[in-house]
Structures are given as structure tokens and as C-alpha cells.
Amino acid sequence: MLEYVAGHVNYWLIIVVMMVGLYTLISRTNLMKKLAGLAMFQTAVILFYVSLGKVKDGTVPIVDDAYEIYSNPLPQVLMLTAIVVGVATTALGFALVIRIKESYDSIEEDEINKLDQDA
Amino acid sequence: MTEQLTILLVVIPLLSAPITAIFKNHLLTWAITLSVSIVCFAISGVILAEVIDGKHVIYELGGWRPPWGIEYKIDSLNAFIALIVSGIAVVSGIFSFRSAPSEIDTTQSGLFYAAFQLCLLGLLGIALTGDIFNLFVFLEISSLSSYALISMGRKRQALTASFAYLILGTIGATFFLIGVGFLYAASGSLNIADIAERFSSFEDMQLVVTAFIFILLGIALKAAIFPLHSWLPNAYGFAPSTVSIFLSATATKVSIYVLLRVLFDLYPIAYWQELLIPQLLLVLGCVGVIYGSVRAWQQVEIKRLLAFSSVAQIGYIVIGIALLTETGLTAAVLHLFNHAIIKATLFIGAGILVYRANSTKLSDLRGFGASMPWTFFAMAFAGLSLIGVPGTVGFVTKWYLLEAAIQQSKWIVVGAIVIGSVFAIAYVWKIVEALYFNSKRKIHIQHVKSGDINIPSASKSMGLALWLGAIACLYFGLFTNIPFNAANAVAKALLGM
Numbered sequence: 001m002l003e004y005v006a007g008h009v010n011y012w013l014i015i016v017v018m019m020v021g022l023y024t025l026i027s028r029t030n031l032m033k034k035l036a037g038l039a040m041f042q043t044a045v046i047l048f049y050v051s052l053g054k055v056k057d058g059t060v061p062i063v064d065d066a067y068e069i070y071s072n073p074l075p076q077v078l079m080l081t082a083i084v085v086g087v088a089t090t091a092l093g094f095a096l097v098i099r100i101k102e103s104y105d106s107i108e109e110d111e112i113n114k115l116d117q118d119a
Numbered sequence: 120m121t122e123q124l125t126i127l128l129v130v131i132p133l134l135s136a137p138i139t140a141i142f143k144n145h146l147l148t149w150a151i152t153l154s155v156s157i158v159c160f161a162i163s164g165v166i167l168a169e170v171i172d173g174k175h176v177i178y179e180l181g182g183w184r185p186p187w188g189i190e191y192k193i194d195s196l197n198a199f200i201a202l203i204v205s206g207i208a209v210v211s212g213i214f215s216f217r218s219a220p221s222e223i224d225t226t227q228s229g230l231f232y233a234a235f236q237l238c239l240l241g242l243l244g245i246a247l248t249g250d251i252f253n254l255f256v257f258l259e260i261s262s263l264s265s266y267a268l269i270s271m272g273r274k275r276q277a278l279t280a281s282f283a284y285l286i287l288g289t290i291g292a293t294f295f296l297i298g299v300g301f302l303y304a305a306s307g308s309l310n311i312a313d314i315a316e317r318f319s320s321f322e323d324m325q326l327v328v329t330a331f332i333f334i335l336l337g338i339a340l341k342a343a344i345f346p347l348h349s350w351l352p353n354a355y356g357f358a359p360s361t362v363s364i365f366l367s368a369t370a371t372k373v374s375i376y377v378l379l380r381v382l383f384d385l386y387p388i389a390y391w392q393e394l395l396i397p398q399l400l401l402v403l404g405c406v407g408v409i410y411g412s413v414r415a416w417q418q419v420e421i422k423r424l425l426a427f428s429s430v431a432q433i434g435y436i437v438i439g440i441a442l443l444t445e446t447g448l449t450a451a452v453l454h455l456f457n458h459a460i461i462k463a464t465l466f467i468g469a470g471i472l473v474y475r476a477n478s479t480k481l482s483d484l485r486g487f488g489a490s491m492p493w494t495f496f497a498m499a500f501a502g503l504s505l506i507g508v509p510g511t512v513g514f515v516t517k518w519y520l521l522e523a524a525i526q527q528s529k530w531i532v533v534g535a536i537v538i539g540s541v542f543a544i545a546y547v548w549k550i551v552e553a554l555y556f557n558s559k560r561k562i563h564i565q566h567v568k569s570g571d572i573n574i575p576s577a578s579k580s581m582g583l584a585l586w587l588g589a590i591a592c593l594y595f596g597l598f599t600n601i602p603f604n605a606a607n608a609v610a611k612a613l614l615g616m
Contacts, residue, residue, distance in 0.1 A: 025290070031282065038289055045293055049300050075303070078252055082296065085259045089289050092266055096282045103275040116276055 010051045018044035029109040031100065035093045042086040049075040049082070121169045122178045124162050125191050125247060128201060131155055132240035140233035145225050148232040149216055155236055156208035159243065163205045167198035171605060173612070185249070186313035192249035196609045199452070200246040200376045203459050207368040208239050210463055214584035215361040218470050222359045223271055231271060235365070237264040242373045251299050251385070252309045254377065255292065258341065261373070262288045265366055269358040280353035287340060287350045295337030301330035302385075311385050318387060331391065334381055342374035344437055345407030348430045352414075355426035360470030363422060367429055368463040372455045375436055379452075382440065383613040392443075400441035405535035407434030412542035416549065421469045421479040424546055425462065428505060431539055432458045438532060439520055447523035448610035449603070450516050456602050457512040457595065461504045464588030468498035471581050481553040488554035493582065495554055497589035502547035504592045507540055511596040515603070 005012070021044060024037030053075035061070040097107055104112050135155050139148050170176055176193040179185060215235075223231050241261025248254050266288070270281035299309070305326040306314045321327060336347075343351040351371075355363050382391060391397075411431025418424035432454070439451025471494050472479050476487060488495035504511035507518075517536065524532040595602055 022290075025286065034286060038286060042289070042293055045296050045300070048297070052300060052304050075300075081252075081256055085256070085263075085292075088263055089259075089285065092263055093282070093285055096266070096270055096278055096285065099270070100275075100278045100282065103278060112279055116279065 011048070014044050014048045014051065017047065031097045031107045031109060034109075035090060035097065038093070039086065039090050042082070042089070046079045046082055046086070049079045121166060121176050124165060125176060125178045125193055126180070128159055128162050128166075128205075128243045128247060129240055131158060132236040132243070136233045136236040136240065139236060140229050142229045143226055145220050145228040148229045149212070149219070152215075152232040152236055153209070153212040156205060156212045156239065159205040159239065160202070160209050163198060163201040163243075166193055167195070167202050167605075170195050170198050171608065173608065186308045186310035189248065189250040189253050190310060190312075191247045192312060193247060194612060195605060196376065196379065196452070196612065197246050199456070199605050199609060200373060201243055203372060203456055204239065204242045204246060204369045207365060207459055207463050208235075210467070210584050210587055211361050211365040211368075213580050213587070214364060214467055214470060216580040217578040218360045218474055218581065221474055222273055222361075227271070231268070231359075234264045234267045235361070237261075238268060238365070242369055245373050246376060249311050250309050251302070251311055251314070255296055255299060258295065258377075259292055261370065262292060262341075265362070265370060268362040268366070269354050271362070272357040272359050274357055276353065277357035280350075280357045284350040284354045287347075291337045291340030291347075293337070294333050294340070298330045298333030298335075298337060301326045301333065305330065311380065315384055315387075318390075322387075322390065328394070331381075331386060331394070335378075335396070338374055338378045338381065342371050342378060343430060343433055345403055345410055345430060345434060348407070348411075348433070351430060352423050352426040355429065355466075356420065356423040360466070360473050364463050364466040364470060367426070367466050368459040371429065371433055372459055375433070375440075375451075375455060379440065379613060388443070388614075397441045397443055400437050401529070401532065404434045404437035404441055405532055407431065407437065408535050408539035409542070410434075412539045412546065416542050416546040418546075419481050421472065421481065421484075421550060422466070424550070425465050425469060428543070428546065429458075429462060431543070432462070432505075434539070435516070435520060435536070438536070439516075439523065442523045442527060442529070442532075443614075444523050444526065445607075445610050445614060445616065446519055446526065448613060449607045450519035450523055452606040452609045453519065453602055454516040456606065457504070457516050460588055460591045460595065461501050461513060464501035464585065464592060465498060465505070467581070467585045467588055468494060468501065471585065474581065481549065485553055485557040486555070488551075494585060497585045498554075499547075499551055500589050501592055502550060504596065506543045506547055510593070512592050514596060515599050 018041055021037045021040030025034055025041060028034050028037065053072035055069055055071045058069045058071035059067045061073045100112065101107050104115055106112055106115070132155055135151055139151050142148050166176060170193055173195070178191040180189040180191070219228060219231060238261050241257045241264060244257030245254055245261065248257060266281050266285045269284060270278050302314065303309060305321045305324045306317060308314050308317070340347045355367050358366065408431050411427050411434055415424050415427035415431065418427060436451045436454050439447045439454060469479050472484060475491065476484060478484065500511070504513040507513040517540065521533060521536060524536065
């Protein structure tokens with residue numbers, strides 16, 4: 001049991017990061033904090049993929065007679081794309097927050113909802 | 120030859136979008152967008168004609184052989200979805216000629232149309248690709264551009280609607296990505312056909328179930344399947360008219376397509392039957408139909424009413440999928456097509472109301488139908504299709520759906536469909552009553568001078584778009600062969616018959 005827990009320590013840590021992100025996203029009313037939670041959530045998935053590709057004692061995947069075990073490079077390549085997607089999402093989110101601030105003069109979700117209901 | 124055409128569906132909008140973004144002239148950017156949509160529509164038509172009899176068109180990106188490289192594998196379902204998406208893009212392109220300048224600042228029209236083309240590109244890409252990670256990338260391209268498009272609505276609520284959609288959409292896409300990661304860990308492949316082929320060699324792993332649930336949740340969020348629909352009404356209600364038309368008719372449909380692929384191609388049917396997924400989907404579908412219809416009936420604003428009705432219509436599609444019979448699945452695929460036409464037509468009608476009266480509140484529009492008889496008639500006709508009156512497209516799907524449910528003696532499902540239809544009559548009647556049967560009164564609407572009844576009349580391009588939709592509702596309701604055969608071929612292929 002202990003071996004199982006210790007052997008998967010990277011996954012436990014990733015789960016913690018992911019849940020902290022998701023909880024921030026759900027529990028905060030401040031839109032900026034929501035975006036921060038979202039970014040953490042996405043980062044946890046990126047870490048998950050990268051640790052998925054790591055092989056114990058594996059080296060970089062370059063053909064050489066001295067090495068036989070290689071780590072899988074594909075998840076890292078995939079995550080380059082996912083990082084770009086994450087950056088784009090966060091940037092778009094920030095742009096929206098700026099425009100929300102301009103038109104509502106607030107970035108607190110409950111205040112905005114109240115303003116919308118009054119209108 | 121056709122292989123080369125498939126990649127053009129993605130490449131043409133990808134190249135034209137940045138070019139469109141540098142121009143500020145509305146006419147020019149509009150012309151580029153419409154021509155791109157028409158070219159995509161033509162290509163989709165050619166591809167569908169090629170694959171309708173069960174052939175496959177395969178394109179290997181960069182010449183890399185699958186499963187190493189990304190592969191576009193087109194069968195009748197892919198081509199059918201691509202045709203719907205690009206066809207709706209053409210119709211909303213025609214509509215936007217007058218509508219976009221009135222709703223979007225002209226200095227931004229280049230950016231608006233660029234985002235529109237990127238959205239089209241993402242949706243077409245999802246429909247074409249046979250690689251599940253590539254699918255995620257296209258999903259994000261279409262989602263990111265649709266967040267930007269929705270936020271361009273005139274009211275400030277468009278911003279909050281777009282932000283809520285951004286948060287939920289990203290959670291959905293990230294869930295999908297986690298699922299893909301688990302599946303990759305189990306199978307070592309990202310190619311859908313390759314994973315499906317070697318499925319039995321890793322199906323005992325716990326990972327595979329986890330992957331399935333993550334992927335299913337992610338897509339259900341994107342497809343706005345009840346109870347994960349909360350982003351939809353505001354997003355469609357506050358988006359610019361052109362965007363409402365395009366997204367309501369395509370975005371959720373494409374997500375449903377992904378659901379079909381995952382359920383029938385990626386995972387074997389028997390595998391998820393054991394997980395009680397059909398029962399779960401059936402219950403969600405029934406509740407979604409009733410909930411969506413009742414909420415639509417409660418709305419006082421046409422665009423939100425139509426958006427809630429979309430939630431109900433997605434429920435019908437989910438029911439069709441969950442029945443797991445040939446008839447049910449045919450009805451589901453057919454309804455993808457029919458609902459796209461109906462909802463596009465109704466949102467075009469709502470867009471014309473926004474253009475002419477600057478409002479879609481039912482209380483502002485009393486007696487308005489009399490001064491716009493043609494628009495009103497087309498909208499009423501599309502409304503009848505939504506209810507499912509014989510002679511319209513809506514009737515065809517409801518008929519097959521009921522038949523499929525009765526075949527399996529699932530009376531609760533039959534009941535849900537009937538209740539949904541009754542409320543559909545109620546909410547369509549609400550529009551008709553307000554527009555036609557309420558006495559006309561002087562229009563007091565923002566930005567229109569008090570007592571001024573010279574409202575702008577709908578332009579020819581808007582009328583053309585509206586009537587294209589309405590005639591399609593009638594034509595495919597009377598001559599059901601073309602879409603029915605396509606949908607039936609798709610259903611048979613999915614069930615492996």
C-alpha cells in the first residue's frame with residue numbers, strides 16, 4: 001500500500017494542484033481569481049501528461065548505442081499545443097475581465113449579477 | 120483528388136481568417152467570409168457525394184502513416200456534419216450583410232469575420248479529424264473564437280455570458296483532455312480507428328473507464344446536455360444575431376457528433392452498456408426535453424426562449440442516441456440536421472426583429488407581425504416545425520423518435536416527448552400571440568424616437584436567408600428521402616450493421 005502511494009507521488013501532487021485550481025474556480029466570486037484557478041486546473045493537466053511520458057531511467061529519445069530506454073516524447077509535444085491553448089484562454093479571459101470592469105465597474109460576480117437583475 | 124479537397128476545408132478558412140482580420144471595410148470582409156463559406160459548402164457537398172455509399176476518403180497529413188501521423192478519415196457522418204456546418208455558415212453569412220454593421224462597430228468587422236471564420240474552421244476540423252488530440256485542438260479553436268464572437272453582443276450581459284461560457288467551456292475541454300490522456304496512457308495511441316481496433320487488448324484496465332467518464336462529461340458540457348446546459352441560454356441570448364444563428368445551429372450539433380464518435384466508434388457499444396450509460400442518457404434526455412420546454416415557455420424574450428428550446432431539442436437527440444436502435448439513431452442524426460435548419464431559421468427571424476425593432480422582448484413586439492407579414496409567416500412556419508406539425512421537418516424526426524420508443528415499449532420516453540411537444544406548442548404560440556394576435560400599440564423602444572413608426576424594413580439579404588431556411592423546413596419535411604437516407608446510412612454504419 002505504502003509502495004503504491006509513494007510510487008505514484010507525482011500523480012497525488014498533480015491531483016492536489018488540480019483540485020486546488022478547481023476549488024478556487026468554483027468558490028471565488030472574483031473573476032480574476034476564477035481565471036487563476038482555471039489556469040492552475042489546466043496546468044495540472046499539463047503536468048499530468050508530462051509525467052505520463054517519463055520512463056524510469058529513460059533518456060531523451062535520441063538514437064544512440066549507449067542507451068536503450070527512452071522517455072516518450074509525444075506527451076510533451078502534445079502539451080506544447082495545450083500550453084498555447086491555455087495561454088490563449090487565459091488571455092481571452094483577461095480581455096473579457098477588462099471589458100467587464102469597464103462596463104460594470106466591478107469584477108465581483110455577485111455584484112455583477114445584482115447589477116444585471118436591477119437592469 | 121477528393122482526398123486533397125478534405126484538407127482544404129480546414130486550410131482555406133485558416134489562411135483567409137488572418138487576411139480578413141487586417142481589413143476594416145465591412146463589404147470586403149463580408150465578401151471574403153461569404154466566399155469562404157460557399158467554397159467550404161461546395162467542397163463538403165462533393166465529399167458527401169463521394170462517401171454516401173459507404174466509401175471512405177482518407178487523407179494523411181504530411182504523408183505520415185496513421186497511427187503515427189494525423190489522419191482525416193471521412194465517412195458519411197463526417198461529411199454530413201461538415202455539410203450542415205458549412206451550409207449554416209453560408210446562410211448566416213448572407214444574413215450578416217445587413218445585420219453585422221447594425222450590431223458591430225464597423226471598425227471591428229474585420230476581426231468579427233476573422234473570428235467567424237476561425238469558428239467555422241474549428242467546427243469543420245472537429246467534423247473531419249480522425250485523431251482525438253487533434254479533435255481537442257479544433258474544439259478549442261472553435262470555442263475560443265465563439266467566446267470572442269459572443270462577447271461582441273451589444274448589451275453588456277454579453278460579456279458576462281461569454282465569460283461564464285469561457286469558464287465552463289474550458290472546464291469541459293480540459294476534462295476531455297484528461298480523458299484523452301488516460302486513454303493514451305492505456306492504449307498508446309491517439310488515432311480513433313487505431314484505439315478502437317486494439318480496444319480488447321486493454322479494456323480491463325481501470326484507466327479506460329475513467330477516461331470514458333472524463334471524455335463523456337467534457338463533451339456533455341460542450342453539447343449543453345441537461346444538466347450541463349447553464350451556459351447556453353445567456354450565451355445565445357446575448358450574442359450578436361449572426362453569431363446566435365451560426366452557433367445555435369452548429370456548435371452543439373458538432374459536440375453531439377463527437378459524442379456519437381466516442382460512443383459508437385471509439386468505445387464498443389457493449390462496453391458502455393454495462394456502465395448503464397444508455398439508461399443515464401435516456402433519463403437526462405427526457406428530463407432535458409421537459410425542463411427545456413417548460414423554461415422556454417416561461418421566457419419573455421424571444422432569443423432566450425429559442426435558446427431554452429435548444430436545450431429541449433438536444434434532449435430529443437440524446438433520447439434518440441440512448442435508445443440504441445437503428446430507428447432511434449436515425450432519428451437522432453436526422454434531428455441534428457433538422458434542428459439546425461429550424462433553429463437557424465428562427466434565430467434569423469429573431470435577428471430581423473432585432474434589426475427592425477431593436478428589441479426581442481415579447482412585450483415590445485405586440486402586434487408587430489402585421490407590419491412584417493412575410494417575416495412573421497416564415498417564423499411561424501419554422502415554429503410549427505419545432506412543434507413537429509406534419510409536413511414540416513420537425514414532424515419527421517418526432518415520428519421516428521416515437522416509433523423507436525414505442526418499439527421498445529418505453530412509455531415514459533413517449534410521455535416525455537409528448538409533454539415536450541405540448542409545451543413546444545405553448546411557447547411557439549406565445550411568440551405568435553404576441554406578434555400577431557395582440558393589438559398593435561405605439562412602439563416605444565430605446566433609440567427610436569417616441570411615436571416614430573418608420574422602423575427600417577428588413578433588407579433583401581435578411582429575407583433571403585430567412586426564406587432559404589423556411590423553404591428548407593418545408594422541402595425536407597415533404598421530401599424526406601435525401602436527409603433520411605443519409606441519416607439511415609450513418610446510423611447503420613455507427614451500429615456496425
